Amino acid sequence: MTAPSTRSRVVVIGGGILGVSTATQLVRSGADVTLLTEGELASGASGRSLSWLNTAGLRSPEYHALRQLGIDRYRTLAAREDVSAFLRFDGGLTWAPEGESLAAVIEHERSIGYDALWVTAEDVADVTPGVDPNAIATEGGIFNPGEGWVDLPSLIAHLAEEFTARGGTLITGTGHAEVVVEDGRAVGALTPDGRRFDADAVLLATGPGVPAQVAEHGIAIEDGSPTALLVWTKPVATDLKAVLNTPNVAVRPTPTGALALDSAWSEEALIVADDGTVTVPDGIVERLLEEASRVLAGNPRLELDGLGIGGKPIPGDGEPVLGEIEDISGYFVAFTHSGATLGLIAGELLAREILTGEKSPLLDTFRPARFSAALV
Numbered sequence: 001m002t003a004p005s006t007r008s009r010v011v012v013i014g015g016g017i018l019g020v021s022t023a024t025q026l027v028r029s030g031a032d033v034t035l036l037t038e039g040e041l042a043s044g045a046s047g048r049s050l051s052w053l054n055t056a057g058l059r060s061p062e063y064h065a066l067r068q069l070g071i072d073r074y075r076t077l078a079a080r081e082d083v084s085a086f087l088r089f090d091g092g093l094t095w096a097p098e099g100e101s102l103a104a105v106i107e108h109e110r111s112i113g114y115d116a117l118w119v120t121a122e123d124v125a126d127v128t129p130g131v132d133p134n135a136i137a138t139e140g141g142i143f144n145p146g147e148g149w150v151d152l153p154s155l156i157a158h159l160a161e162e163f164t165a166r167g168g169t170l171i172t173g174t175g176h177a178e179v180v181v182e183d184g185r186a187v188g189a190l191t192p193d194g195r196r197f198d199a200d201a202v203l204l205a206t207g208p209g210v211p212a213q214v215a216e217h218g219i220a221i222e223d224g225s226p227t228a229l230l231v232w233t234k235p236v237a238t239d240l241k242a243v244l245n246t247p248n249v250a251v252r253p254t255p256t257g258a259l260a261l262d263s264a265w266s267e268e269a270l271i272v273a274d275d276g277t278v279t280v281p282d283g284i285v286e287r288l289l290e291e292a293s294r295v296l297a298g299n300p301r302l303e304l305d306g307l308g309i310g311g312k313p314i315p316g317d318g319e320p321v322l323g324e325i326e327d328i329s330g331y332f333v334a335f336t337h338s339g340a341t342l343g344l345i346a347g348e349l350l351a352r353e354i355l356t357g358e359k360s361p362l363l364d365t366f367r368p369a370r371f372s373a374a375l376v
């Protein structure tokens with residue numbers, strides 16, 4: 001464990017996976033931590049995430065390494081505590097649209113030691129259950145046995161229990177909290193009711209809200225966050241265990257025996273008005289349910305249980321933004337896509353940086369300063 005050295009009073013703003021994970025790591029190290037969040041815990045992107053734990057496909061070596069460590073920390077959690085109700089490692093299955101190929105992707109994955117098997121309609125049932133072989137692309141697809149999924153609201157509740165048990169102060173329903181900056185330093189946070197929480201360091205982990213909030217302090221973080229849609233089905237009889245990443249739908253099981261679904265096309269179909277109101281065009285949800293049924297063995301009828309609509313945090317260059325703002329001492333940010341995969345490792349690395357001031361080489365390419373450097 002890290003002994004608190006330079007900073008011991010920390011305010012974390014944002015009760016999603018990144019805020020709660022970091023706050024828990026901070027109290028484990030003995031820091032005095034207050035976690036503020038505007039509504040309930042997990043009320044943002046973490047409450048409506050597909051949460052596929054993976055580092056599949058092509059990405060920068062640094063991002064791949066961080067994601068691998070992300071999966072490693074989940075493995076450790078699964079080995080040390082009984083979290084099997086909400087954290088599973090039953091693999092991930094991906095196939096491409098007809099006319100495209102994943103041959104180069106599996107080649108790449110194998111070259112970097114990412115466990116990857118080629119599966120076809122004939123052998124898929126031997127590899128993972130619950131998938132309709134007729135739905136798989138003619139060329140086949142990639143099964144990554146080391147992948148998994150997590151139910152983030154359950155994980156957040158699990159971590160928050162430890163956070164409060166270790167003496168952390170959790171304040172929900174704060175409304176829009178702001179970072180207080182004085183003389184070039186982050187010195188605490190202010191809530192709309194006028195309460196001020198003094199601190200030696202502040203972590204802003206407000207998901208898609210981060211770029212606009214740092215902009216108020218003159219800091220640029222390029223924002224590529226779209227409005228996203230997650231569909232939950234009612235519980236359904238299916239043997240599916242893996243996360244499916246298919247051309248028209250991504251599917252993962254949930255702790256209640258239901259399914260969570262999303263896709264790029266349904267996200268792009270959302271209509272977002274200037275005032276932020278989101279309309280889901282007619283037929284979109286029904287089609288997503290049908291697409292999911294089509295990839296499941298037996299093609300079960302899927303019924304809608306609920307929708308999760310809102311911002312999906314994605315930095316403009318696609319890479320995580322983690323660490324201290326260069327020009328404002330003690331002001332840390334966490335803003336990333338794939339925050340489910342990175343949730344535990346990002347919290348661990350950020351907490352260490354916040355408390356010790358020592359910069360982790362693992363975060364070197366992910367620091368917020370890269371955006372201000374791009375403006376010069």
Ligand SMILES: Cc1cc2nc3c(=O)[nH]c(=O)nc-3n(C[C@H](O)[C@H](O)[C@H](O)COP(=O)(O)OP(=O)(O)OC[C@H]3O[C@@H](n4cnc5c(N)ncnc54)[C@H](O)[C@@H]3O)c2cc1C
Nearest residue numbers: 014016017018038044045046049050052177207338339341
């Ligand atoms: C549809 C969808 C699919 C996804 N699929 C995957 C996937 O397969 N794999 C993966 O790894 N990741 C995935 N992600 C991304 C992942 O879910 C997010 O990166 C992660 O949940 C972000 O967590 P966060 O803590 O940064 O933000 P959030 O979960 O958004 O939490 C931020 C919290 O801050 C609060 N807040 C905001 N502003 C303020 C304020 N001013 N004051 C106080 N509180 C505030 C919000 O209410 C919220 O509770 C997906 C996301 C979505 C939406």
